[in-house]
Every structure is written in C-alpha cells, then in structure tokens.
Amino acid sequence: MSTVTLPTRQEVEDLLYREAALLDEWRLEEWLEMLTDDAIYQVPSTDAPEGDARNTLYIIADDALRIRSRVKQLLGKLAWAENPHSRTRRMITNVRVVGVDGDDVLVTANFVVHRMRYETVDTYVGRYDYRLAHFGNTLKIRERRTILDNEALRPHGKISFIL
Amino acid sequence: MPGEESYSEAFSRDELRLASPAQVDSYRGFIFACLDPAADNLYDYLAGAREYLDLVADQSEVGMKVVPGQQSYSARANWKLMPENSVDGYHALPVHQRYFGFLKDSGVDVKNFGAHQRALDLGNGHAVIEFQLPWGRPIAQWAPPFGEHRKAHFDTLRRRFDERFGKERASLICDTSRNLVVFPNLVINDIMAITIRTFYPISADYMEVNAWALAPIDESAEDSALRLDNFLTFLGPGGFATPDDVEMLESCQRGFVNREIEWSDLSRGMQSEHPLTTDDLQLRTFWRRWNQLMTQPEPIRARNAA
Numbered sequence: 001m002s003t004v005t006l007p008t009r010q011e012v013e014d015l016l017y018r019e020a021a022l023l024d025e026w027r028l029e030e031w032l033e034m035l036t037d038d039a040i041y042q043v044p045s046t047d048a049p050e051g052d053a054r055n056t057l058y059i060i061a062d063d064a065l066r067i068r069s070r071v072k073q074l075l076g077k078l079a080w081a082e083n084p085h086s087r088t089r090r091m092i093t094n095v096r097v098v099g100v101d102g103d104d105v106l107v108t109a110n111f112v113v114h115r116m117r118y119e120t121v122d123t124y125v126g127r128y129d130y131r132l133a134h135f136g137n138t139l140k141i142r143e144r145r146t147i148l149d150n151e152a153l154r155p156h157g158k159i160s161f162i163l
Numbered sequence: 164m165p166g167e168e169s170y171s172e173a174f175s176r177d178e179l180r181l182a183s184p185a186q187v188d189s190y191r192g193f194i195f196a197c198l199d200p201a202a203d204n205l206y207d208y209l210a211g212a213r214e215y216l217d218l219v220a221d222q223s224e225v226g227m228k229v230v231p232g233q234q235s236y237s238a239r240a241n242w243k244l245m246p247e248n249s250v251d252g253y254h255a256l257p258v259h260q261r262y263f264g265f266l267k268d269s270g271v272d273v274k275n276f277g278a279h280q281r282a283l284d285l286g287n288g289h290a291v292i293e294f295q296l297p298w299g300r301p302i303a304q305w306a307p308p309f310g311e312h313r314k315a316h317f318d319t320l321r322r323r324f325d326e327r328f329g330k331e332r333a334s335l336i337c338d339t340s341r342n343l344v345v346f347p348n349l350v351i352n353d354i355m356a357i358t359i360r361t362f363y364p365i366s367a368d369y370m371e372v373n374a375w376a377l378a379p380i381d382e383s384a385e386d387s388a389l390r391l392d393n394f395l396t397f398l399g400p401g402g403f404a405t406p407d408d409v410e411m412l413e414s415c416q417r418g419f420v421n422r423e424i425e426w427s428d429l430s431r432g433m434q435s436e437h438p439l440t441t442d443d444l445q446l447r448t449f450w451r452r453w454n455q456l457m458t459q460p461e462p463i464r465a466r467n468a469a
Contacts, residue, residue: 045234048233053392054384054388057232059401066396078264079406081406153234153237154236154237156236157237157413158405158406158410160410
C-alpha cells in the first residue's frame with residue numbers, strides 16, 4: 001500500500017493556478033522552479049491524443065533540457081512567433097486528484113487557454129494530465145501533458161508559447 | 164436506398180456517387196491523385212523529382228512508413244508562400260537563429276557546414292535544395308545530441324549504406340539534407356528527420372497544412388524514438404523552427420495587403436551558373452510553372468497534355 005499522503009484538491013488547485021498565473025505573466029524562470037529536474041512537457045498530435053511519443057509523432061515532447069531551452073528562447077528576442085509576446089489567459093477547472101503512482105500524485109484538470117495577438121484570438125481547449133512529485137512540503141511538476149480537444153491547430157497554426 | 168421509386172426513370176445513381184480522381188498512381192510508395200484527366204502520367208510528371216524521392220525511399224531496404232500522428236495546422240497566409248518557405252535556404256539563419264542556438268547549446272558545431280550545396284530546377288515546377296548541415300540525421304549521420312553511446316551503432320548503419328550503394332551515393336543519402344517541392348503542394352524535407360507536408364488554399368490569405376513523419380519500416384524502436392525526438396527539435400507547430408516560419412508567412416501576408424507592393428524580388432542567383440541554396444532559383448522554378456499554368460490559354464494546355 002502506498003504511503004503517499006494525497007494532497008487536497010485545494011493544494012493542487014493552488015499549484016495549478018499559480019502555474020497559470022506565472023505562464024500568463026511570462027514569468028517563465030519562476031515557472032521552471034515549479035518543475036523537477038527530470039520534468040517532461042508533452043503535447044500529443046490532435047489525432048493521436050493517447051499515443052506514445054516514442055512511436056507517435058507529437059507536437060511537443062520536451063525533456064528537461066528542451067524545456068529549459070524553450071524558456072530561454074521564449075525569453076530571448078529571436079523567437080519571432082513570440083516577439084512581441086502574445087497575451088494569454090488560462091482558465092483551469094475540473095481539477096481532480098485521480099491517484100498515485102509510486103510516490104507521485106496524478107492529477108487531471110480541464111483548460112481553456114486564449115491567445116491574443118494582432119487582434120486575433122485563438123482558443124486552445126483540452127485536458128492536462130500532471131504527475132506531481134513531493135519535495136519536502138511542496139509539490140513539483142514531474143510530467144505535464146497537454147491533451148488538446150481541438151481537432152486541429154486551425155486556425156491557430158502553432159503552439160508558440162507554453163500551453 | 165429508401166423511396167427510390169419517387170424519382171423518375173431519369174434518376175441515375177451513377178451520377179450521384181462519389182467521384183474518383185481522374186488518375187491515381189504511385190512512385191516508390193508515394194501515392195498521388197490527380198484531378199486532371201489530360202495531365203501527364205505520374206512518372207513523366209515527377210521528372211527530376213524522382214531522383215529525390217529515390218534518395219528518400221532508398222533509406223530502407225524494406226520500405227518507408229508514415230509514423231502515426233498527424234500535425235494538422237494552418238497559416239494565415241497565401242498557400243504559395245509555403246513552397247517558397249519550404250525550399251528557401253536564405254531565411255534559415257535569420258528566422259531560425261533560436262534553433263541554431265539550441266543546437267550549439269547541445270554541443271553541435273553549427274559552423275561546420277559541408278561543402279556540397281546547390282539548388283536545382285527539376286522540371287514541371289519541381290525544385291530541390293541539397294546541402295550539408297551538422298544537425299544529425301537519424302538515418303546514419305551521428306551528432307553529439309545523439310550521445311557517444313550511439314556512435315558505433317551509427318557507424319554500423321552507415322557501413323550498410325556503403326555496401327548497398329557505394330560510398331558516393333551512400334554519402335548523398337546519409338550526409339546530405341534535401342528540401343523538395345513537388346509542384347504544386349507537396350513538400351518532402353529530408354533534414355534532421357523526414358517530414359511530408361501538404362497544404363491547401365482555403366482562401367487567398369489562409370491555408371491548411373498537414374504534416375507527417377516518414378521513417379524506415381525496419382528501424383528499431385530506439386532509432387525510431389530518436390528520429391521523432393530529432394524531428395520535434397525543429398519541425399512542426401510546436402518545434403523550435405516551424406512556428407517562426409508560420410509567423411513569417413503571416414507577417415508577409417499582412418504586408419501584401421499593401422497593394423503598392425507589386426512584386427516579391429526573387430532574383431538572387433540569376434547571374435549564377437551554379438545557384439546556391441540561398442539563391443532563388445528554386446522559388447523561380449515554382450512561380451514560373453504557376454505563372455505558365457495561370458496565363459497560358461486553355462487549348463494550348465490541352466494540346467501539351469495530349
């Protein structure tokens with residue numbers, strides 16, 4: 001039997017809302033501190049939401065190095081799709097603590113993320129699957145899977161920010 | 164069909180069934196559909212592009228496959244900007260500096276360009292650029308991000324190509340990257356991985372794009388995972404490059420709204436006998452074919468095809 005103490009939904013919501021605020025405010029360095037050193041960030045292709053990144057083409061499948069590089073790029077001047085940065089506004093709902101795996105806590109949540117740029121609004125809708133790890137009294141993000149309900153990135157064209 | 168008797172005798176199911184393309188044919192496993200019954204047969208239509216499909220198809224001894232997972236995206240831009248972008252070497256450094264920065268951080272010597280590079284008109288509007296970049300090609304060109312432990316494995320893969328094709332062609336297959344446009348709307352970029360890309364105009368200023376990864380059927384699970392990982396460093400709507408391409412096409416489209424801009428200058432390399440990837444020969448090849456089809460009178464077109 002697992003000895004992991006399940007966090008309350010409110011504790012998990014606090015974490016997800018803080019993350020959403022940091023991302024919307026482009027405080028990406030602080031966001032990195034919410035991740036474990038072995039964190040992964042994945043967005044599967046819209047037609048294969050349950051596929052495995054090792055044998056299925058994804059949209060994003062970052063390991064920790066690539067997450068850090070992505071942040072560095074987005075905070076630099078050369079990521080043209082995000083220079084100037086777009087405005088984003090994240091709605092996180094239906095947060096559920098769905099189980100444990102080893103010492104990690106598994107969480108799902110629904111999202112609606114609006115991206116505003118050049119007076120167009122693109123809306124990303126879907127579900128987050130999180131694997132959270134205990135570090136002392138805090139939880140960190142070990143896995144972050146963004147599973148889109150959008151059937152295609154149309155007319156969005158891209159995922160140029162952290163979704 | 165319920166109630167068919169309500170129609171008159173003139174009713175014909177045949178007239179209402181789904182239409183078939185006028186021609187369907189395949190080359191090296193690539194299946195093409197064509198709506199024009201008067202068009203050339205596929206073999207002749209592909210012309211010089213066949214050689215470049217060969218260089219991709221020859222990467223497996225048993226055949227290539229489309230990996231599951233389709234990147235379905237779009238650009239708020241005219242569709243003709245996509246073939247331009249897909250074979251244009253000139254934009255690579257300024258638009259994708261962030262990607263080359265990432266490569267450099269990963270231990271790749273980004274200044275280590277190979278000597279071989281050229282742009283070619285392949286006939287019928289098809290064009291290709293060939294070049295050598297040190298980004299690592301999962302087929303058989305090792306790069307530092309793949310890890311020291313894979314070096315010997317890559318040497319083994321490469322020796323097999325040398326045996327199959329001889330050193331010269333093996334080098335062309337393994338060491339050379341290529342961006343190919345098959346007129347009008349197919350792109351096969353065999354670079355740090357292989358992507359197949361098709362694109363369709365939905366309106367004058369909006370296109371839909373579908374992209375897939377192509378891989379050898381007989382590739383090991385580990386090699387396949389490495390290939391997909393390398394693919395995503397650059398390619399696709401969440402990669403470190405494609406989003407900036409889409410951004411540039413959309414920026415250009417916003418600029419084109421200014422009707423005083425009548426021309427895009429694609430004159431680079433017109434004086435050169437050996438056009439480079441950073442010249443515009445490949446773009447002129449596409450546009451000249453497009454212009455020919457748009458401006459030549461219909462009867463001449465039909466006669467050419469007959």
